[in-house]
Amino acid sequence: MEKKLVLIDGNSIAYRAFFALPLLNNDKGVHTNAIYGFTMMLMKILEDEKPSHLLVAFDAGKTTFRHKTFTEYKGGRQKTPPELSEQFPFIRDLLDAFSISRYELENYEADDIIGTLSKEAEEEGFKVKVISGDKDLTQLASEKTTVCITRKGITDIEEYTPDHIKEKYGLIPDQIIDMKGLMGDASDNIPGVPGVGEKTAIKLLKEFTTLEELLSSIDHVNGAKLKEKLSEFKEQAIMSKQLATITREAPVQVALPEIEYSGYSNEKVAGIFKELGFNSLLEKIGPIESEQQVELEKIDYEIVTELNDEILTKAAFLYVEILEENYHTAPILGMAIVNQNGSYFIETENAIRSPLFKNWAEDESIFKIVYDAKRTEVSLYRHGIHLKGIQFDLLIASYLLDPSENIDDISSIAKKYKKAFVQSNEDFYGKGAKRSVPGLKDLSEHIVRKAIVLEELKDTLESELRQNQQDELFYDLELPLSLILADMEATGVKIDIDRLKKMYEEIAEKLLELETKIYQLAGECFNINSPKQLGVILFEKLGLPSMKKTKTGYSTSADVLEKLAEDHEIIREILNYRQLGKLQSTYIEGLLKVVHPTTNKVHTRFNQVLTATGRLSSIDPNLQNIPIRLEEGRKIRQAFIPSEKDWVMFAADYSQIELRVLAHIAGDEKLIQAFKDDLDIHTKTAMEVFHVKADEVTSNMRRHAKAVNFGIVYGISDYGLSQSLGITRKEAGQFIERYLESYPGVKDYMADIVKVAKQQGYVSTLLQRRRYIPEIISRNFNIRSFAERTAMNTPIQGSAADIIKKAMIDMADRLSAENLKAKLLLQVHDELIFEAPKEEIERLKQIVPEVMENAVELAVPLKVDYSYGPTWFDAK
Incomplete structure (x- = not known):
């Protein structure tokens, strides 16, 4: 059997996965996009490479031996987003489940571990593959070692062999280090020689071979300005080369026989996939071996x-x-x-x-x-x-x-x-x-x-x-x-089948119109649903800037297109086309499939025992996911109608319930007073944070205030806020700081609830719902940070869930006590939906807000808005 060693740069691949995929959460609130992307790449590597030996190398810390040479090495890098940091422990657990060796070495980088082991493996006759997103590792390429670099995302890979490096740069692998010495590397804060870029560096190395040979022959360099720069920054160039050089003699305490790979247990991998919520991956790992069965004691029946x-x-x-x-x-x-x-x-x-x-x-x-x-x-x-x-x-x-x-x-x-x-x-x-x-x-x-x-x-x-x-x-x-x-x-809930079918036809017509318009803007017909064909139209024919590439071509994902929305009219039409297409297939067709054939009703199932916060969810159909930002999405609610003639739909929802719960739990005087005075809380927050009067609050200020108001409830970080608002992490961090300064009660609550969680191991809602957070005392900073955010937001989200559940029980009792025919049909987020005879509406207008607003007693008033009409859409 061929000896093949695969070495994976763990930090680099995790970073690539995190930024390539949108932020994803599992049902426990853990961000999983980096873990998911890492897993997908790992499974692909195992399938394609079938390694005999395998190791994932990680950086051990921020300080390495290179910092003794240059204290500013890797300086200026932004702090790792907490949404990514919290995923690293799970990636390590994932590797353990796959029985894959992992290693990190104090004072050294993952690159050095990979460099050392690849050299040792070459000497032992191994074929070596290195997987990373960092081009520094291309210096390791040899006749026996191929370095695979992820270009955009995690699936588009460029393989660097000596021949490929020669073709691409006209250099040999060893000269990659010389090139870095000359041009530097902004990502690692390696200075290089100012003014010397990749092209100049390559040109010089083709003529002088090495950095040392070049620096000893400066007089033979063409161009007075370049000569001057090389002379002035000679020592800096030598230092930069040293920083860029991967050591291949690191004191690695793991031997090749120890990282032999013989495969993984489906059962172990299935366990962590279930824990992370990667249900779609379970089918890819094959049958799961059953646990050894315990002898069951005999029973009489x-x-x-x-x-x-x-x-x-x-x-x-x-x-x-x-x-x-x-x-x-x-x-x-x-x-x-x-x-x-x-x-x-x-x-x-x-x-x-x-x-x-x-x-x-x-x-x-x-x-x-x-x-x-x-x-x-x-x-x-x-x-x-x-x-x-x-x-x-x-x-x-x-x-x-x-x-x-x-x-x-x-x-x-x-x-x-x-x-x-x-x-x-x-x-x-x-x-x-x-x-x-x-x-x-x-x-x-x-x-x-x-x-x-x-x-x-x-x-x-x-x-x-x-x-x-x-x-x-x-x-x-x-x-x-x-x-x-x-x-x-x-x-x-009764469904108007004819209305749904009509919506389907209306959307089909709009899709045809959009199709025609897109073809006109593109100047030709093509398959709009084909990312490959669409990529060619957008990035080759129309010349739009390409941001990501995949193995099959250009990325045309929603996040890529949204960033290009202002660059060409065709982008907005494509995004609209996709949204309408999803509405038609997922929601309209999806609803039609689950309508009961005799009653014309849908019978959704409410999951009461799923979420860690106590929130209800629904499936078959999932009525909480009907998109309502798009007008056509909102109109789907027109198909939800009363089951009796001359009845109407009545909807009532809590206004900003989580922020009101936050005000109560935190005891923040400003927040409490704002709700008591019935102020617009987002405008109030904008006034506090931007230090302006109410009439000076712009729509953009209010939008930012709204994002941080709700972000605080969900434990948002500077990175998360920057993504949602399209601002820098520094600006987002300053905004959160100003918010907490404006609402000191909230700041104190956040510190106090973390202490409580550490003392007792769990946090509680107003009605004593518990969420255990054992990770709150973890020695691992990333795990502990995530646990602290969980401790902060669970009492708020969980208490809001408790309140609406209490309101449902109280409403059922009240409807029964008053012998009303009205029926509670749905709970969607903070909203309750009823159907009732028209003659009961005046009574519902009185008792529904009364019951819901008095479900629990808080330091701030609960506020309920209601509306009614012939359909759920009209009751909004």
């Missing part, structure tokens, strides 16, 4: 053929098995009941046809303990059974106790509490094409085991909730909310 009072007695642990994710349509595979008399499996048909079971299920005085109350209630409701009397939900309890836990099914909770009663669904049913439902004997035992988990763990989790002072959060908020959400899901 009965397969029921005829229901009776002994089985349907008081208080029971009820488990209803649904395998498919979409429980609105998935069949019930069976159910189990565990009570004081025994354990029982009931076939679905036996249960839903039995009046005895229906009476038992709908008897509110009979307590039921379940797993996933919402799913259980909705699935039974489809069969005409309205489950009542739910007293405990193991899924919600487990989520509240630690929202960071990934709960795949009830076996995840059993495993956490070391109760080996049941296999995971994946192990029992199989995965993908191999998934199947076993026969009655095995199936019945599997489902009964899940009900036994409920019995075994209910008291334990209930006790932990009490210890955490989260019992009120569970019993008064989350459990009743799950039943309200079940009703909302079962009720659904």
Whole structure:
């Protein structure tokens, strides 16, 4: 087998990935764009190169032996954005999961580690490939070593061999160092000789071969000014060459046999992919080996053929098995009941046809303990059974106790509490094409085991909730909310199919118009949806400046086009074309696919146990992602209509709820007073930060103030703010500083909440929702910094989530108490959407703001805006 060593410059590739991809977050709030890009490149390297030996080198710190030569080496570099810094620990974890060696060496750079190991490998007869974004490493190219440099992004790679360097520069690899000595390197703050650029340096080296030979022959150089510069900066040029020279004799304490690479465990890699939220990559790693199965203890149970009072007695642990994710349509595979008399499996048909079971299920005085109350209630409701009397939900309890836990099914909770009663669904049913439902004997035992988990763990989790002072959060908020959400899901929202189809046609017409206009502006017809063809039109035919290149051509990503929007009219039309195309395919077609064929309703599923902050999300369809910035996007809401004739849609949303929560939690007097005086908070912030009067606040000032107001809530950094406002990081940093000076209460809150998190290991919302942040005491600065930002923003976002959940419960109670026909249909961000008869609107105008504004008591007033109309669009 050929010996092949691949050496990866970890810092360089991570930087490239970070700036090549837009900022991405996973569901835990961790930025993942650099990790994702790094992973994609890593997997490509493994596939293409199939290395026998592999190592990723990292820089050990800011100071190296080169700083003794020149203290300003790499000076002037901007501080690494915290959004990138926080990703490095995860990249290291990722490499560990892939069983890839990583190494860093105090006082040396990754380049030196790579230089040393590549030399050693060449001497041992290895073929070597170096992967980096730093052209300094091209000096290592040889007959045995190829240096691959990422040009733009992470997929467009240029391979440097001695022949390629000769063709490109007319030089040999060793002369790259001489070239750097002459021209310097702004990115590393290597000064070189002022006025000497790449072309001049290459020309001189072709004539004199080395820097030393040139400097000893200055008299033979053409051009008086160049001679003068070379004479004046002779010592600086020699120093610059020394700085640019990669040492190949670093005291590296890792030997080639130690970095032999034999592949990775799919299971380990799948684990970190799941943690990071890289679900799309899971399919690329192949089948996952199942964990060694623990011997399950035997259980006694009965397969029921005829229901009776002994089985349907008081208080029971009820488990209803649904395998498919979409429980609105998935069949019930069976159910189990565990009570004081025994354990029982009931076939679905036996249960839903039995009046005895229906009476038992709908008897509110009979307590039921379940797993996933919402799913259980909705699935039974489809069969005409309205489950009542739910007293405990193991899924919600487990989520509240630690929202960071990934709960795949009830076996995840059993495993956490070391109760080996049941296999995971994946192990029992199989995965993908191999998934199947076993026969009655095995199936019945599997489902009964899940009900036994409920019995075994209910008291334990209930006790932990009490210890955490989260019992009120569970019993008064989350459990009743799950039943309200079940009703909302079962009720659904009616869709005007004809209106959606008409929108589709209207957008199709606009797309045709845009297509024609784009062809006119381009001067020819081409495939607008082909990045390759579009790149040729924009950057070759029209001569627009190219910013990024990919392996297949020019980058035409949204961020690239947006920066070119002012350069040519065609760009705006292309961006509009893309937005409309996505609206048509993703949202209009997507909605039409999920409309129930008989009721013309969509039944979205609200995920109550996903986010670490407590926010609800929705899927199938995701109603929180309908784009409303574009007029056509907003119009999609016209298709959401009342289910009854002469009814209307009524929408109510909290005004700036997170900023109001911030004012309350931080106790900042200025913020509190601004809300009490009902001032425009963004204008007020602009006045404070820019030291101007209200009538002097420009629209741009207000826009900047708005960005920092909401940015503070989400733990924004100077880099994040600079990206959103299109300003420099220095300006963004100054802006954040002035904001915190203007609102000292907010500044104190940020410092205090970090201390609290360090002391107790978690932060809490107003209603005692917890988020554990063990990373807050990490010795790693990057991990700790991210944890501190999480500690700052979680109480704000989480409390806002608590408030709207409380409002939903209070509204359901109020509608019931007043015998109103109005129904709560949706919750989207800070907005509640109802449908109601026209005659109830005047009453809703009174009670909805009243209930929502009094859901909790804060130091500032909560404010609710409402509107109504024949569609959801009109109710905005």
